[in-house]
Amino acid sequence: MNKINALCLSLFLTASSTWSEIKMEGAQKTLQAGNDRFSNGKSIAHTWQTGTVAKTGALGQSPSVGILTCADSRTPAELIFDMGVGDLFVCRNAGGFDTPEVNATFEYGVAALGVHTILVLGHTKCGAVTATLEGKPVPGNISVLTQALLPGIKKIVGSTKDISQADKLNEAVDALTRYQMLQLIENSELLKKAKTDGKLQIMGALYDVETGRVRFLD
Numbered sequence: 001m002n003k004i005n006a007l008c009l010s011l012f013l014t015a016s017s018t019w020s021e022i023k024m025e026g027a028q029k030t031l032q033a034g035n036d037r038f039s040n041g042k043s044i045a046h047t048w049q050t051g052t053v054a055k056t057g058a059l060g061q062s063p064s065v066g067i068l069t070c071a072d073s074r075t076p077a078e079l080i081f082d083m084g085v086g087d088l089f090v091c092r093n094a095g096g097f098d099t100p101e102v103n104a105t106f107e108y109g110v111a112a113l114g115v116h117t118i119l120v121l122g123h124t125k126c127g128a129v130t131a132t133l134e135g136k137p138v139p140g141n142i143s144v145l146t147q148a149l150l151p152g153i154k155k156i157v158g159s160t161k162d163i164s165q166a167d168k169l170n171e172a173v174d175a176l177t178r179y180q181m182l183q184l185i186e187n188s189e190l191l192k193k194a195k196t197d198g199k200l201q202i203m204g205a206l207y208d209v210e211t212g213r214v215r216f217l218d
Helices: 002-013 024-039 045-059 100-113 127-134 142-157 165-186 189-196
Strands: 065-070 088-093 117-123 201-207 214-216
Touching: 024 117, 024 201, 024 214, 065 100, 088 100, 100 189, 117 165, 127 142, 127 165, 142 165, 165 189, 165 201
Parallel strands: 065 088, 065 117, 117 201
Antiparallel strands: 201 214
């Protein structure tokens, strides 16, 4: 076991720690840099996967950043931010919204794994948000999704502004992202306390599925 651990550490130390040891105060900068590499076709995280798989497999995980995002196949968080194995603690569902299960997952990440940042990542052209805006009947259990998303965008749904459907969808995605940032804290005393104590920060960002670029919210 000692030989295995020594080998894993050796492999790990040969890799850059830029993305594997994310500091709280530099989380946004690190994520932005990763997205810049990704969107410019200069991703590098995959080159270290042999080492990080060995390290995390032998020594366990300690991700710094949690991400709540959509299940859309165009929004793979690890690729978007040029991150590797063990770097991100990700929850995904259609629309990217908080649930008791999602909340409990992030509570575990904060309490047991050392997650200090949670990013809510919305994206353009979201089908789940589009369906919620349209308000049409949906089959099967899909209504569970639209009912969950509606509170975050109800002002957009009821708006009489004369704007295009595309702009309306973008406004809805922005509003939903901000709403879910609040929900994570409102639905968890543990996360709320961690944030109050300065041990957790909640961030929001929007991903453009056409350009591959992320824009962080104020």
